[in-house]
Amino acid sequence: MYIQKRFSAADTLIYAMLAALALLVLIPLWRILVISFSSQEVYLTDTYHLIPKSFSLTEYKRAFGSLxxxxxxxxxxxxxxxxxxxxxxxxxxxxxxxxxxxxxxxxxxxxxxxxxxxxxxxxxxxxxxxxxxxxxxxxxxxxxxxxxxxxxxxxxxxxxxxxxxxxxxxxxxxxxxxxxxxxxxxxxxxxxxxxxxxxxxxxxxxxxxxxxxxxxxxxxxxxxxxxxxxxxxxxxxxxxxxxxxxxxxxxxxxxxxxxxxxxxxxxxxxxxxxxxxxxxxxxxxxxx
CATH class of the missing domain: 1.10.3720.10 (MetI-like)
Known part of the structure; x- marks a missing residue:
């Protein structure tokens, strides 16, 4: 007979800490992606957005064309x-x-x-x-x-x-x-x-x-x-x-x-x- 395991308070605390650590890693990576793909106009007017408001490959084209x-x-x-x-x-x-x-x-x-x-x-x-x-x-x-x-x-x-x-x-x-x-x-x-x-x-x-x-x-x-x-x-x-x-x-x-x-x-x-x-x-x- 399968008995479902209940999460204890300690388990909940551990998972909450792991989720927080994961966000500390993922949020900076996500922000890097958002900034790199944003158009210059959106970036200059709304620097700290985490939800993409535009899409532009200008900087990637510039990177592949540089030097x-x-x-x-x-x-x-x-x-x-x-x-x-x-x-x-x-x-x-x-x-x-x-x-x-x-x-x-x-x-x-x-x-x-x-x-x-x-x-x-x-x-x-x-x-x-x-x-x-x-x-x-x-x-x-x-x-x-x-x-x-x-x-x-x-x-x-x-x-x-x-x-x-x-x-x-x-x-x-x-x-x-x-x-x-x-x-x-x-x-x-x-x-x-x-x-x-x-x-x-x-x-x-x-x-x-x-x-x-x-x-x-x-x-x-x-x-x-x-x-x-x-x-x-x-x-x-x-x-x-x-x-x-x-x-x-x-x-x-x-x-x-x-x-x-x-x-x-x-x-x-x-x-x-x-x-x-x-x-x-x-x-x-x-x-x-």
Missing amino acids: GGIVTALLRSVQITVLGTFISMILTSFGAYALSKRDLPGRAIIFRFIVFTMFFSGGLVPFYVLVRNLHLIDTIWALVLPTAISTYNLIIMKNYYASIPPSLEEAARIDGYNDIQILFKIIIPISLPVFAAVSLFYGVALWNDYFLATLFINTNKMFPLQVLLRQMIIQDMVTAEVGVMTSGSNMEQFKMACIVIGMIPVLAIYPFVQKYFTKGIMMGAVKE
């Missing part, structure tokens, strides 16, 4: 994100699989050295000198190789692999599989939740990163989307200060349109990996 390279920058960001995520997942999965082996010689020492990098680094200048000496300046490799492995993501995958029953590998070895075959044919296929979660971490970080590009990229055609949007906003700020803003445009609306352009790819991909996200993080973050 003549937003499409190229968008494709460049996609290239960096896909290539960087692929390289990062390959290297992270290899490293995590090796560190998950209890019989690995020097495993504890190696793991301590890896964790040490989470708290201390060599500094920005040595980092730049290293990339320059490797002749990676002004190449896509400067954006994906130096930060290819995240220690945090490596630990998540390592803990996930360690939670897999050893009997699976033992059975595979009886069938004649070596370590590489076990990784690709046994471990990775049953690790899709953590793979999806860590891939999302790497992908979002690569998509949003602009610091490495401003540090290592000198050619405009090599700039990813985030750097180009930053340049466009700075350019608008400068033109506004000297009083030469083009007619029919608004700097605030233009900023909102740039933000939406940068968010759309991530928002389009996230729903497809959401079901793996929580499961992968929880299973990889708990050490048995």
Whole structure:
């Protein structure tokens, strides 16, 4: 017999708090969309409206026409994100699989050295000198190789692999599989939740990163989307200060349109990996 559960006062309070937190996130996003799609006349006369009173693609047209390279920058960001995520997942999965082996010689020492990098680094200048000496300046490799492995993501995958029953590998070895075959044919296929979660971490970080590009990229055609949007906003700020803003445009609306352009790819991909996200993080973050 099905018994309907009644909500207690505590449950009501929890749901009310969660709803309030959701509104704190959704309202700013909704306002960004409303501003970016509003016409200039409506925005200037009614700045704080949350219900769309007009519809205009002027700022989006302006964004795609600015500096003549937003499409190229968008494709460049996609290239960096896909290539960087692929390289990062390959290297992270290899490293995590090796560190998950209890019989690995020097495993504890190696793991301590890896964790040490989470708290201390060599500094920005040595980092730049290293990339320059490797002749990676002004190449896509400067954006994906130096930060290819995240220690945090490596630990998540390592803990996930360690939670897999050893009997699976033992059975595979009886069938004649070596370590590489076990990784690709046994471990990775049953690790899709953590793979999806860590891939999302790497992908979002690569998509949003602009610091490495401003540090290592000198050619405009090599700039990813985030750097180009930053340049466009700075350019608008400068033109506004000297009083030469083009007619029919608004700097605030233009900023909102740039933000939406940068968010759309991530928002389009996230729903497809959401079901793996929580499961992968929880299973990889708990050490048995």
